[in-house]
Amino acid sequence: MDKKNPVAIVTGVGPGTGAAIARRFASGGYTVAMLARNRDRLSSLERDIPNSHAYQCDVTDEAQLDTTLDAIRTKLGEPKVLIHNAGRRRFWQFHGDRS
Numbered sequence: 594m595d596k597k598n599p600v601a602i603v604t605g606v607g608p609g610t611g612a613a614i615a616r617r618f619a620s621g622g623y624t625v626a627m628l629a630r631n632r633d634r635l636s637s638l639e640r641d642i643p644n645s646h647a648y649q650c651d652v653t654d655e656a657q658l659d660t661t662l663d664a665i666r667t668k669l670g671e672p673k674v675l676i677h678n679a680g681r682r683r684f685w686q687f688h689g690d691r692s
Contacts, residue, residue, distance in 0.1 A: 598624040598644065600672045602665065604652050605629060605679030612638055614676050619644050623674070626665045628652060652679045 601618040605611045606627040615625045615638065625645040629635050635647035646669065650661040665672065 598622055599674070600624050600626060600665070600669045601674040601676065602626045602628065602662075602672045603676045603678060604650075605677070606638060607631070607634060611678045612642070614678060615642055615645055618674070618676075624669050626669060626672070628661060628679070652677075 599622070601623040603611055603615045603618070603625060606615055606629045611627070611629065615627050619625045619642050623644070625642065626648055627635055627638060627642075627645055628648050628650045630649065630651050632647070632649040635649060639645050639647040646665075648661050648665065650657055652658050662672075
């Protein structure tokens with residue numbers, strides 16, 4: 594593995610914002626480590642985005658995240674950029690008038 598390119602980690606890579614961020618960093622000369630829980634989606638994006646690497650990881654699991662970060666450092670090198678895009682969707686019903 595060529596470790597000359599800077600490494601960017603993007604968490605929460607899905608079909609929208611996460612994939613767009615990964616594409617942008619890859620087009621800017623970065624090696625991109627993409628993290629998400631969905632392995633199938635990651636595999637598809639890894640095939641579509643040059644110089645990207647898929648890592649299935651639930652970032653809310655500290656042990657899993659530590660293992661994944663160790664694997665990234667070993668394979669790709671020390672990360673220079675971290676974009677934390679992972680989040681949980683929570684929806685509440687909004688009632689404007691509480692009188």
